[in-house]
Structures are given as C-alpha cells and as structure tokens.
Amino acid sequence: MTRSWRYAIFFVGAGLIAALYVIGVYGMPHFGSTFHPYRDRAVPAAVSHRTANVVSAVNFDQRAFDTLGEETIFFASVIGAAALLRPSKEEREQHSPSQGGHVMASTRFAGYVLLPVTLLVGFDVVAHGHLTPGGGFQGGVVLATGLHLLYVAGRYESLEHFRPVEKFEYGEVTGALAFAGLGFAGMAIGGSFLANVIPFGEFGQLLSAGTVEVFNFAVGIEVSCGVVVLLAHFLRQAILLRGGEASRS
Amino acid sequence: MNDIVLIVLLTLVAAGGTAVVMTNAPERQAVTLSVFGVLLSLLFFSLQAPDVALSQLAVGTAFLPLMVMLAIRKIRGGGR
C-alpha cells in the first residue's frame, strides 16, 4: 500500500487509541496517590525474608518464576542473533592490520585505567544486589560493556585475545542452568520450585536473604556472558568479515 | 519541589523521544538515542527507582547505541 494510505490508517488508529487511553487514564488513581496494594504486601514479605532490597526480593524470591522466563527469553534471543549472524558462504575473515583512525593517547590511558575499575564495580553491583540497588541484570551488562573498553581504547585484536567466545558461550549456559538447577534444589529441599531454602541471616548483612544472592550470581553470569557473545557476533560481522555485503541503502 | 523536577524531566523525555523518531539518519539516531537514555535514566531516578535507572543507564547509553552503530556499519559495507 502507498505511503499516504499508511499514514491515513495510522492516524485513524492512533486517534482511536488516544481516545481510549485518555478515558482509561481518567479512571486511574492520581499520579502520586497512596493506593498501592502490591506494595503493602510485597514489602512485609521481603522484610520477613531479611532482604534489604525489596526489588531484588520481588525479582528473585516472590516472582522468581517470571525472572526464569525473562532470562530464558534473553538466552533465546542471544541464540537467535548468533544464528542469524553466522557468516554466509561468500564471507571470509580478513585479518588486515588495524586500519581506520588512530586512538589518542589520553583515550587509551583512560580506557586502560577504567577497565579494572569498571569490572570491579560491575562485580560489586552483582554481589550486593540484595542489599543496595543493583543485581544480576544491571551488573551483568556493566561487566560486559566494561570488557569492551579494550576495544574502545585499544584495538579489536586485543579484545579478541582476551575474549574466547566459546568460553563465554559455556558461561552463559552455566548461568542459565544454574538458575533452573537452584529452582529444582529449592523444590527438593523446600517443597516448591524456586523456594528460598538457605538460612536468611541478619537483615542488611552480606550473607542474608537466602537464595536471592545465589540467583543474583547465576543471572549475573548469564547476562554478562550473553551480552559478550552478542557483541562478539556483531563486532565480527561489522569488522572482520568481508565479501557478500550489501550496497548502500 | 520534586513535582517541578518531575514535570521538567517528563517534558524533556517527551521531547527527546520525538527528537529520536524525527532523526532520519540512523547513525545520528544512535547519538540521540544515547542522550534519550540518559534523560530517561534521570527520570527514573527522580521517580525513586534507582534499580531501574541503573539498568536503563547501562543498557540504553552504551549497549544499544553500540549495536545500532555496528549494524549500520555492516549494512553500509564498512569503511575501507
């Protein structure tokens, strides 16, 4: 269909959606109201399991089954993108010497200094997910993008050297299996899938909140390895492979 | 006071979203997307959601624009 038809249909549809949305919004509580029934039940439940970060408690303790679903979507997307970015028959790897721009000395210095700092911060965010804002998902992404400071500040070859892709693929699988395995362990010990079976400890200490901490680590491993694998495929397609490319669009 | 901050940030987010969509060239969209990610992260922070702000900051300012730039480079045929 032509562009004008597409616009016409869009504006009719958007107008209808906007009208329904406005009617719906005026039936909701005001922005900033005090009516939050989920919060009234979730916060005491988290405190009873000695978890200081209530959001992590909701993610890994009260609604851990949904987090299992989310990280399975993550896993499947990484597999799908890796399958789509397989080199085609015409493409060959081209190990040319580093072409392109020259990295400024200050950028290189900043990158190499910030690399261990970022990795440490990422690990800290994962490890303290049940005490402070953070957790497996955020810390995993910080870890993975921190590793790519090697590419930003240096050359692609140094990143390739420190990042054997198969090992990271194994890491991702380990994280996903650990999450499901812990769920089954919870079923064996506590009686229900993904139950919180480790002793709770004291509120606010590092070893508290039971299995929330362990789930955090499993998700952190999976997300960081998954993001590294994903970026590895994109980088290889964009930088190494030659031949069989599209013309400009 | 917090109300004023929220109103300003909500307006900036709406304007930023419109700017990203109205940018036609995808390589420029990567930059505007990064700025939009920072604005969104500030909005989440002032809505008392530090977890979500951390997540949006890590993902929307570094990971997503990097992938968009790599996809564009691959589609255009790369620099030689």
Added chain:
Amino acid sequence: MSYYAYFVAGWLLLVGCFGIVRSRNLVHAVVSLAIAQSGTYVLLLGVGYQRHATAPVFGSTTKPNLSVVDPVVQALTLTDIVVAATVTALLLALAIQVAKHHDTVDPDQLSALEG
C-alpha cells in the same frame, strides 16, 4: 500534574509507532520501536509512584517502613529493559540479513516475499 506522567507515556508510545510507520530504513524503525517500549516503562513507574515516598531499598539509615514506592512495578521494568535490548539486537541481526539478501533496507522496496 495528576495525569501528566501517564500522558507522556502514551505520547511516547504513539510517537514510536509513528516513527515505525514513516521510516525509510529498517534500523530507524528498530530504534523507534525502542522508543515505544520506553513509553511502557514510564507508565509502569508512574503507576507505582507515591508523593513524598522513598526508594524501596532499606539499610542502616532507612528502617523498613511502608512509605516507599511500589517495588513490584520496578521489578517488572528492570528485567524488561535488559531483555528488550537483547530482542532489539535480534531485530538488528534480522535487518543485517535482509540487507545481505536484498541489497536494500528500505521497507517500501521490500514488498515481495521471495522464495
């Protein structure tokens, strides 16, 4: 101000859809989809907000109390952000494949479904 946050969320969703409708490049469409998704995040967090309440994280200075914003919607949003970024990566990989096979990423010229 009572409903401004919800209207901004609805605006982001519609602007994202408008971007997809008018785009001439698949990568532009994928980025507009990311904008539409962030509209839902703003809506979720707006629903959970309470005036003069703090973040749902307790520590040595904040004893557990009920005057916090809703943690359930925050849990929904934060996993969603990471997973949606990965799905966006999948869409970009699809766009790369389309460019390889059809030599164009203009949606208007990609009309035929070839075998």
